[in-house]
Amino acid sequence: MQFAQKLGAIIWKDFISEFRTKEMILSMCLFSFLVLIIFNFAFGLSLKFDRGMIAGILWVAFVFSGLTGLGRSFSMERDRGTLQGLILCPVSPWTIFLAKLIGVFLFTTVMEIITFFIFTILYNTTVLPFLVPLGLIIFLGTLGFTAVGTIFSAISATAKARSVLLSILFFPISVPVIIASVKATGIILSGNALQMVFPWLKILVAFDLIFLLVSYLTFAYILEE
Amino acid sequence: MNSEPYIEAKGLIKKFGHKTALRSVDICLQEGDSLALFGPNGAGKSTLIQVLCSLLQPTSGSVRIAGYEARRDREALHQIIGLIGHQTFLYPDLTAYENLKFYGAMYGVARLNDRIPEVLDLVGLSDYRNGVVQNFSRGMQQRLSIGRAIIHDPMIIFLDEPFTGLDQQGSADFMKLILQFRDQGKTVIMASHHLHLGLELCGRAAILKSGRIVYLQDVAHIPHSDFKQIYSQKVGENALHLKVA
Numbered sequence: 523m524q525f526a527q528k529l530g531a532i533i534w535k536d537f538i539s540e541f542r543t544k545e546m547i548l549s550m551c552l553f554s555f556l557v558l559i560i561f562n563f564a565f566g567l568s569l570k571f572d573r574g575m576i577a578g579i580l581w582v583a584f585v586f587s588g589l590t591g592l593g594r595s596f597s598m599e600r601d602r603g604t605l606q607g608l609i610l611c612p613v614s615p616w617t618i619f620l621a622k623l624i625g626v627f628l629f630t631t632v633m634e635i636i637t638f639f640i641f642t643i644l645y646n647t648t649v650l651p652f653l654v655p656l657g658l659i660i661f662l663g664t665l666g667f668t669a670v671g672t673i674f675s676a677i678s679a680t681a682k683a684r685s686v687l688l689s690i691l692f693f694p695i696s697v698p699v700i701i702a703s704v705k706a707t708g709i710i711l712s713g714n715a716l717q718m719v720f721p722w723l724k725i726l727v728a729f730d731l732i733f734l735l736v737s738y739l740t741f742a743y744i745l746e747e
Numbered sequence: 748m749n750s751e752p753y754i755e756a757k758g759l760i761k762k763f764g765h766k767t768a769l770r771s772v773d774i775c776l777q778e779g780d781s782l783a784l785f786g787p788n789g790a791g792k793s794t795l796i797q798v799l800c801s802l803l804q805p806t807s808g809s810v811r812i813a814g815y816e817a818r819r820d821r822e823a824l825h826q827i828i829g830l831i832g833h834q835t836f837l838y839p840d841l842t843a844y845e846n847l848k849f850y851g852a853m854y855g856v857a858r859l860n861d862r863i864p865e866v867l868d869l870v871g872l873s874d875y876r877n878g879v880v881q882n883f884s885r886g887m888q889q890r891l892s893i894g895r896a897i898i899h900d901p902m903i904i905f906l907d908e909p910f911t912g913l914d915q916q917g918s919a920d921f922m923k924l925i926l927q928f929r930d931q932g933k934t935v936i937m938a939s940h941h942l943h944l945g946l947e948l949c950g951r952a953a954i955l956k957s958g959r960i961v962y963l964q965d966v967a968h969i970p971h972s973d974f975k976q977i978y979s980q981k982v983g984e985n986a987l988h989l990k991v992a
Contacts, residue, residue, distance in 0.1 A: 603836065604838055
């Protein structure tokens with residue numbers, strides 16, 4: 523009960539803060555919109571026939587835009603001097619991690635829904651028949667890269683060149699989840715059988731579980747430093 | 748009275764890279780004691796308070812507070828302490844009420860809706876409950892920071908230069924509050940440059956120099972008029988520039 527109350531309090535606080543400033547969601551949406559527009563102009567009509575490439579563009583928009591939000595997750599707490607206040611509360615590091623992850627995940631999901639809507643218009647893609655499998659892939663992929671991003675955001679928050687450090691740490695580790703997400707999305711958009719996606723889904727589930735476990739085991743030490 | 752110390756720090760050493768901020772510091776306080784920590788800038792006062800609060804882990808040594816091992820029982824320990832420091836730990840985009848609501852929820856405060864107006868009244872911010880913190884003056888933020896630190900009615904209060912930003916009235920109100928804490932049997936540890944205030948508000952006084960406690964005495968045994976001189980002798984500098992209330 524206490525765990526849920528504290529978790530909810532951190533998420534509530536982040537949402538109120540974001541609702542008032544709109545710093546994170548605006549920058550993420552603008553970035554993803556820009557990515558979609560640039561690729562649309564660069565590749566033109568040829569994209570219509572290459573579903574794999576379309577899936578790649580979609581995930582470039584998701585991941586890079588998500589990264590701008592991920593970077594702010596802990597750095598804002600550091601910059602405002604509130605991270606120590608948060609650590610001083612009688613709350614486990616895991617609760618702080620989970621609350622931050624849920625917050626970033628929800629903000630990223632909002633950005634992805636908006637991006638997805640624009641994507642279907644710009645790339646003339648019919649997604650209605652694949653909405654459920656696509657939703658599942660996006661959920662697992664987003665959970666994977668936001669989990670990695672949240673943990674590295676905490677590590678890099680104290681660094682001077684924090685955005686550079688976050689990118690250096692984030693991309694090599696999140697390659698499996700990005701590749702699996704792109705491949706699975708491409709298969710679904712191409713109208714292939716659902717069974718073909720299962721191997722990629724297994725990778726996504728395994729990646730998510732591993733990173734949640736790693737975060738659970740290590741976050742206390744990260745926060746301590 | 749329980750003979751086991753309420754706050755016990757043994758052989759505290761804290762290093763930041765090559766710099767040693769604390770050198771084998773020992774502290775032993777009983778419940779309800781109050782300690783004023785004095786010392787020049789960089790003496791290690793803030794570091795000591797952060798280590799005692801378990802915001803920083805000591806390089807070596809141990810801290811035991813109210814029977815809790817600082818490192819092992821961090822959550823339980825944080826439930827009974829409040830810290831008022833240089834930083835306010837307030838969220839600038841949230842209102843005064845929302846900040847207290849957040850921290851109150853984090854501490855699991857019972858009847859929070861009743862407690863928040865009580866605390867706002869105590870720190871003189873009842874009229875500003877819906878004001879966004881970033882629009883507050885430094886003094887108002889410090890008042891709210893006091894409210895944040897006592898929202899859960901902690902048994903131990905750490906004060907690190909708590910008068911920063913407070914105007915005369917704010918300082919006077921806060922002094923009364925600290926004396927109230929003492930009367931309620933709360934344990935208070937205060938780091939300050941205000942020699943006079945420290946001696947007035949605390950039962951014991953310690954002087955830190957280069958990470959070591961070089962002087963520790965009951966305030967009752969210190970002739971207040973001589974303390975500036977004692978301080979100068981201990982830290983090896985002219986104390987005349989120090990704030991004397």
